[in-house]
Amino acid sequence: MQDSGDILAFWARFMQAEDLTDATITERLRFIRHVERATGDLLTLTRHDLISFMGSNETWTNSTKQHYRSALHTFFTWLQDEGVRLDNPAARLPKVKARKRTPNPATVDDIALVLNGGAYARTRRMVALHYYVGLRVHEIAKAHGHDVDWNERTIRVYGKGKKTRVLPLNDAVWEVVKDLPRDGYWFPNWKANKLFALGEGHILSNSVSDVLSRAMRRSGIIGHKPHDLRAATATEQNRAGVSPFVIQQNMRHENMDTTTKYVLVDIEQMRAGFNALPAVPMPGKSNRRRAA
CATH class of the missing domain: 1.10.150 (DNA polymerase; domain 1)
Structure with missing residues (x-):
């Protein structure tokens, strides 16, 4: 070769x-x-x-x-x-020093701005699936009516590494999706793409990202990308006092370290943590006697 x-x-x-x-x-x-x-x-x-x-x-x-x-x-x-090259030019590339990224979730106000900023119904559905269910853009792109248990109000999600999970649909997102097709893709491709001919499949993940990015810019939101809507899913659950274990399961992370990359702890939560410390009486003076 x-x-x-x-x-x-x-x-x-x-x-x-x-x-x-x-x-x-x-x-x-x-x-x-x-x-x-x-x-x-x-x-x-x-x-x-x-x-x-x-x-x-x-x-x-x-x-x-x-x-x-x-x-x-x-x-x-x-x-x-495979014997195609005798050497490996990538064997000793410089190691990239890991830098911990501060979580940057969209706020509830940001999400409201997007939803009320002239977004079409299709865009509003994408926002709802990203925020209320924590779906990734490629999972939103291929959402299908067959994946929903319409009686139990759950959706089957095909995530990273071909891992399948069933997630509940809360009341807010149910109002958005309950009238969507039960036999068909929710976001069909209006033009041919790399996977499907015109009208024969679903849009691609980059299309979802583009739609959400434009909606965010149109709403005046800067400093955020679509994935920050998913970060809001974790952050707002944490603010509401949801168990970290439940948040990890809802986000479908293999370990808690990944979940913490999505959760922003705000100053009032930090203050509440400090205020939860048992108070120790503070004396007004040292009560030490001076040496004679």
Whole structure:
């Protein structure tokens, strides 16, 4: 295999054999094609080329750099294992120092602004599924009437890593979705995309992100991205006193460390925590006797 097209086609089949999701495979292929355009031939590029690539974009977030470094290591290790390259230019890339990101959830007022800022019904449904159910954009994109138990008011969600979970639909979101199609996608594709011909499937996750981003900008909301609506799902449950374990389950996180990245603890919650400390009587003076 000397042609990058053949290499990537075989890698795609390899990832399918690993039972990775279509979204993961598509994302990895897109990224490696971008690397090839930016650095050159996948079979001849060097470690220095990859270092220059990793250091070239000052707009990437810390988590993006970590993700990209991992993706490069995964791909070039596979190339070496398959004997396509004898070396691995990604084996000793600089480690990306992890920086803890402060949670940045949208506020309830922000969400109200979006819903009342001229958003169409389709957009309002996306907002409701993002906030009230904590769905990710790719989960919103493929929401289908067949996934809903219309008697129990629950929805089956196909999340990351092909993990399936059943989530309850609260009263607020039920009012939004109860009249949606029971036999069909809730967000059908109005034009052809990479997965479906016109009208034969659902929109893609980037379409959901675009719709929500435009709605937020139109409402005058700055400093937030659509995923911050999902952060609000965790933060507002925490403010309401919901058990951390329940929040973790509702967010569908494997561990609590991930959940804490979404939860913003505000100053009044901190104040309440300090005020919960048992008071210890404070003497007015030391009562120490002076030495004679």
